[in-house]
Amino acid sequence: xxxxxxxxxxxxxxxxxxxxxxxxxxxxxxxxxxxxxxxxxxxxxxxxxxxxxxxxxxxxxxxxxxxxxxxxxxxxxxxxxxxxxxxxxxxxxxxxxxxxxxxxxxxxxxxxxxxxxxxxxxxxxxxxxxxxxxxxxxxxxxxxxxxxxxxxxxxxxxxxxxxxxxxxxxxxxxxxxxxxxxxxxxxxxxxxxxxxxxxxxxxxxxxxxxxxxxxxxxxxxxxxxxxxxxxxxxxxxxxxxxxxxxxxxxxxxxxxxxxxxxxxxxxxxxxxxxxxxxxxxxxxxxxxxxxxxxxxxxxxxxxxxx
Amino acid sequence: xxxxxxxxxxxxxxxxxxxxxxxxxxxxxxxxxxxxxxxxxxxxxxxxxxxxxxxxxxxxxxxxxxxxxxxxxxxxxxxxxxxxxxxxxxxxxxxxxxxxxxxxxxxxxxxxxxxxxxxxxxxxxxxxxxxxxxxxxxxxxxxxxxxxxxxxxxxxxxxxxxxxxxxxxxxxxxxxxxxxxxxxxxxxxxxxxxxxxxxxxxxxxxxxxxxxxxxxxxxxxxxxxxxxxxxxxxxxxxxxxxxxxxxxxxxxxxxxxxxxxxxxxxxxxxxxxxxxxxxxxxxxxxxxxxxxxxxxxxxxxxxxxxxxxxxxxxxxxxxxxxxxxx
Numbered sequence: 001x002x003x004x005x006x007x008x009x010x011x012x013x014x015x016x017x018x019x020x021x022x023x024x025x026x027x028x029x030x031x032x033x034x035x036x037x038x039x040x041x042x043x044x045x046x047x048x049x050x051x052x053x054x055x056x057x058x059x060x061x062x063x064x065x066x067x068x069x070x071x072x073x074x075x076x077x078x079x080x081x082x083x084x085x086x087x088x089x090x091x092x093x094x095x096x097x098x099x100x101x102x103x104x105x106x107x108x109x110x111x112x113x114x115x116x117x118x119x120x121x122x123x124x125x126x127x128x129x130x131x132x133x134x135x136x137x138x139x140x141x142x143x144x145x146x147x148x149x150x151x152x153x154x155x156x157x158x159x160x161x162x163x164x165x166x167x168x169x170x171x172x173x174x175x176x177x178x179x180x181x182x183x184x185x186x187x188x189x190x191x192x193x194x195x196x197x198x199x200x201x202x203x204x205x206x207x208x209x210x211x212x213x214x215x216x217x218x219x220x221x222x223x224x225x226x227x228x229x230x231x232x233x234x235x236x237x238x239x240x241x242x243x244x245x246x247x248x249x250x251x252x253x254x255x256x257x258x259x260x261x262x263x264x265x266x267x268x269x270x271x272x273x274x275x276x277x278x279x280x281x282x283x284x285x286x287x288x289x290x291x292x293x294x295x296x297x298x299x300x301x302x303x304x305x306x
Numbered sequence: 307x308x309x310x311x312x313x314x315x316x317x318x319x320x321x322x323x324x325x326x327x328x329x330x331x332x333x334x335x336x337x338x339x340x341x342x343x344x345x346x347x348x349x350x351x352x353x354x355x356x357x358x359x360x361x362x363x364x365x366x367x368x369x370x371x372x373x374x375x376x377x378x379x380x381x382x383x384x385x386x387x388x389x390x391x392x393x394x395x396x397x398x399x400x401x402x403x404x405x406x407x408x409x410x411x412x413x414x415x416x417x418x419x420x421x422x423x424x425x426x427x428x429x430x431x432x433x434x435x436x437x438x439x440x441x442x443x444x445x446x447x448x449x450x451x452x453x454x455x456x457x458x459x460x461x462x463x464x465x466x467x468x469x470x471x472x473x474x475x476x477x478x479x480x481x482x483x484x485x486x487x488x489x490x491x492x493x494x495x496x497x498x499x500x501x502x503x504x505x506x507x508x509x510x511x512x513x514x515x516x517x518x519x520x521x522x523x524x525x526x527x528x529x530x531x532x533x534x535x536x537x538x539x540x541x542x543x544x545x546x547x548x549x550x551x552x553x554x555x556x557x558x559x560x561x562x563x564x565x566x567x568x569x570x571x572x573x574x575x576x577x578x579x580x581x582x583x584x585x586x587x588x589x590x591x592x593x594x595x596x597x598x599x600x601x602x603x604x605x606x607x608x609x610x611x612x613x614x615x616x617x618x619x620x621x622x623x624x625x626x627x628x629x630x631x632x
Contacts, residue, residue: 019474141559282479
């Protein structure tokens with residue numbers, strides 16, 4: 001188990017390092033002077049010189065890259081010209097908001113998605129199944145940021161029930177979290193339905209039924225456990241999409257998270273923040289995937305690693 | 307997919323279409339179907355035949371064909387200047403007659419620009435970016451993946467580690483980075499989105515290439531002296547065709563959404579080139595005064611991507627029932 005863990009940890013770190021490398025080259029290969037870019041549009045000549053020294057622009061690309069990797073490893077992301085504060089501070093400040101939003105969306109997707117998938121499978125072929133299946137397919141396909149706009153239109157602009165932007169009470173959270181949950185919600189319903197329908201034909205289900213167990217016990221304990229692995233995998237895979245989704249959804253709802261920070265930083269050409277927030281998002285993604293991989297062993301003894 | 311879910315897929319549509327062309331189809335199917343056709347009475351309508359599925363697919367293609375036709379010909383019949391601002395006709399609701407006597411079907415935005423006109427031009431951006439990205443990104447991914455799977459060893463390692471890096475960052479975030487660096491515009495959108503899409507194609511192509519590599523027909527080809535590029539082209543890539551067509555179809559929808567999302571964030575098309583995402587972003591600040599600005603581009607986008615999703619799902623059912631494309 002320990003070697004496996006170490007191996008997976010190493011792979012995750014490699015992925016983050018790869019992303020950091022990609023960001024380094026993308027931001028330095030572009031036409032223009034990176035020092036001017038990182039110093040910001042209103043920087044004075046001395047400020048640009050200071051950044052140039054910090055980035056080591058006079059040295060070779062390779063030695064700059066080595067320094068950069070060291071800086072990232074030490075979480076030293078430099079200073080934002082716009083906020084005049086360490087980038088790390090700005091990032092750390094924004095993490096709770098994004099984590100709250102993503103977690104709430106995940107909870108909504110699971111709490112709503114699993115029961116609906118179960119009902120669809122149990123009512124297979126009947127109208128409840130049709131309604132749920134079609135709704136989930138459509139819901140998954142729709143651009144969720146537009147659904148967010150429609151929600152604002154209905155619940156904020158017209159009914160005046162919920163605030164259209166900002167953070168604070170649960171009322172602020174409900175629309176962005178629901179909007180963000182939609183793609184995962186749709187996938188989960190379909191996955192649970194398809195998985196259950198398939199599993200219900202297995203011999204061990206027939207055995208359980210023959211032993212006189214109730215439908216609920218059979219579905220939840222016997223069939224349910226078998227579809228947990230694909231469900232967890234899908235949640236993990238979709239979490240990446242969700243992290244990406246926060247960028248757009250946070251902009252729609254004026255949610256002060258990491259994604260909003262990134263978009264604003266691109267708008268104000270604050271490249272120190274752009275660089276750092278992308279590395280932060282990649283790191284979060286790697287952590288989630290690692291976590292997903294490790295839960296397999298707990299859920300399915302067959303893949304328990306030595 | 308089981309028979310039941312297949313039925314549910316094609317049932318409502320396939321069943322509702324008595325199909326004037328039913329006879330000709332039965333003829334064209336010839337003797338090939340007599341085997342299965344002799345049985346279905348027993349299990350009755352639960353079995354969705356391939357023919358029914360194909361018929362359903364044809365109906366699901368109708369909205370897509372309409373979209374392409376409107377995109378190509380729409381702007382020819384509907385004169386519209388995206389740059390012209392008309393302060394006399396700001397934020398008019400749909401179906402208003404303007405001062406110059408013309409009708410604005412879907413209303414105007416806060417600068418008096420006609421929404422329908424913007425949507426028609428925006429459709430071109432969506433279609434162009436969607437298709438070009440899949441051709442370029444999907445094509446490159448397929449070739450790289452097939453080469454990686456077929457060649458193995460170092461080449462495989464290098465290509466797939468690159469794919470891993472690309473897949474370890476949410477596509478929209480990578481796209482934001484690239485758009486921020488490359489600048490706005492349709493061609494940069496295509497390049498950017500291609501870079502964010504190739505890896506998925508590469509993975510599918512690679513796994514299929516590995517599974518096909520040791521098959522007899524590939525070995526036979528090699529024994530006959532064919533070189534690797536020829537084997538890849540003639541034997542490996544055709545084998546990948548079905549799952550790739552399915553993924554490509556579904557990905558067109560997600561690329562169109564990605565384009566709209568980037569434009570919504572102000573990182574897509576330039577301000578003079580109306581795209582659906584850009585129009586939506588314009589209307590975001592006027593939701594309580596002018597609901598139509600953001601609503602209609604969203605409706606258009608939703609109709610297109612849902613049509614693509616339904617079509618792609620059915621296509622997968624027919625071409626790739628084993629689910630390589632998942």
